[in-house]
Amino acid sequence: MVEAEGGDQFREEGVHAVAAGDWEEGLRCFERACKAAPKDPKCWAGRAAVMFGLKRWDECLADCDKGIVLCEEERREKEEAERRKEEEGGDESEEDSTDEEEEEEPGVLEAALWARKGEVLLEMGDEGGAEKAFERSLELHDSAEVEAALEAQKRDRKAREEAARQSLLVEASLDKERGTELFKARKYPQAVEAFTRALAVEPRSAVYLMNRAVAYLEMSKSMLAAKDFDESIASAREGGDMELLVKVLGKKGRMWERLAAVKGTPTTEKQKRLEDAAKAFDEGVKAGGGGGGGGSA
Template identity: 25%
Template sequence: MANQAEELKLKANEAFQANKNDEAIDLYSQAIALDEKNHVLFSNRSAAYTKLGKYEDALKDAEECITLKPDFTKGYSRKGAALSFLKRYDEAINVYEEGLKIDPSNQQLKTDLKTAQNDSKKPSASPFDFFSDPKFQSELMTNPKARELLKDPETAMLMKMMQEQPNNTALLQNPKLMQLIGIGLGFDIGMSDGADVKPERNTNSTPNKVNEQNSAEAEKEKGNEAYKKKDFEAALQHYDKASELDPKNMTYYTNKAAVHFEQKRWDECIKQCEQAIEVGRENKADYKLIAKAYARMGNVKAQEKDYEAAIKFYNTSLAEHRNPDILKKKQEVEKLLKEKEKTAYNNPELAEEEKKKGNEYFQKADYPNALKHYTEAIKRNSSDAKLYSNRAACYAKLMEFPSAVKDCEEGIKLDPTFLKCYLRKGHALVAMQDLGQAMSTYGKALEIDPYCQEAIDGQRQCSIKSNTDPDEIRKRAAADPEIQQILGDPSMRMILEQMQSDPQALRDHLQNPAIAQKIQKLIQSGIISTR
């Protein structure tokens, strides 16, 4: 159910970013029904309610968020915002101050607190106070024409300025703002030039805002320089200043997260990433930036060896933006998780019990059940070569010879001197009619034990079968690189041709040790037969 709730949350986040707030609220509500203890879901739904001007609902969700997780500062930010829109400024100020007690360095709370303090000092009597009226804002957000107008950054900025400066009548000279007022009050003022109501290019913010953004970028560059020099405290100071000047730019928060990552301050890194994502969502940041923040959270969890959480964050990052590097990291962590689970499952004592059960079933000729217990034994102790050997014997009885060969090879990797694995591999290869490989395998067994009768008999059997089967001889030659090299030597080809016309020439050539060794190899492999 938690996974299903997470999927719904991701869909809701996408709807929220696309300004489909009704849809986002519905999806968040579905997720809450599955995971009612998830504080983030209430925080996110509160934000969606705020966008729709449903401040009472936003306030309820923010309070529930704080109840579920009292140290989650974003909950205080949500509650303060709802109270501010309801013009309950004193309460909002108290909420922001409570949040700052938890995280005194939280720039978003500082900025919101300052705004609430300024709003509380504003004169209330103004003919345009309705801009801050939740009912008026709700009517705008539910009006299709108004929503279309507010997609234009300039119109949205003008509305915000009117909320902050209701006595600034100079703003009313802008025809876009007048048309928005007309729609909100129920009459259509229209555009003076008769143009369609469509989003236009942003004509940039006020000069003061631009200056602040430029100053913020300058601070960021200073922070970057300090970061490169590994002067992390100085870097943090510059990034803090940048986010104070321009709190709507999520990059400054992700940069702070990068510093905390280098300092191995994992909790702080996660906190900054979460804040970056919230700021990014609210200000429609590029999906790539959102993805980067999630990926950094994944990196933190990977460092903490919480691989499941790391994979979750990487998946979320990839859902935002498919980055090949992040995909590769995710795959690496998945391998680490698999190894971790494998190690956690390892238990030699239980493996021994399973092996005994497998032996009992094997003696009863109940090979499927024997196979099942040998397999479980290998899962419990994958470093025991005997277990692979036993399962290979089981596969052979079940006529699954390729699987028997594979298990023997695994056993040989673990213990290159384990004779039984070579013998069982040889038998399986003979059954598969791969006589060349079988003979080679028996040869390796004889290197371990020159007097092993089973290996001697196996090699003799292979030799008899090979010498009476020309196709097998050619097959073995094609599979043996050493034989191919001998047959590809022009001088050896000439010698072999001479031997066919003059068999007595063999004696002369055998006087040369190098040629004798090659001829002997061809005889052993069955390429040359002697009578």
């Protein structure tokens, strides 16, 4: 009790010092409070508030964690005490009722510490950790202020993510154009690199896959070309883009025709390639049109 009273006295002095704008004196008071009552989470919460005001993020975070641990310990101790009381079958007294009213405090204080931790993590650039901290705070105690902070953080993060995504999409489109120009200049390896960069952003882009397939074909990498054509066809089907699907199937058919015409190709292999070409053209007709051209889109 003496320890708690000493901690309360220093804590109150710290609150007054901070209110007067003397943060350094406030810190000294809360440090004395934490030494006088190291098991009192209110002292650590107060020092965390001062550390936050002083922008000493690492120390603030450590104080929040310390206070949270103490709140959790208090809760477990009270739950254990209640369990023992129930087992003993004791009657509730006026003192018990008072204790029950006080039991709400650790939950509220712990929620405040989690909210403070969320603020610190935001300042430290850990948005994911901040959101989890705010969510934990709301699990412990409803707070319109914390809920608003959480929603604002989520909105801001999503807006930044969308802006970053749009920037990447623009760059991917530029890489596609670069690849097309490189293809026209017969710089096929560089064209493949450009289309590959675009695909890193949009891995299911039927257009980018088709273009890279055509570039691979010009490099005599028919297996890679066939793989990209197949993935492009699947993506175009998934997206319901029948016009593009017809175009890719046409290019795939022309690829097999071209490979069948390679000198020295065994008859059986030549026949298979011609059959694959006919199959691709037939699928193109069924999809809504004939075969497409052979250049980069």
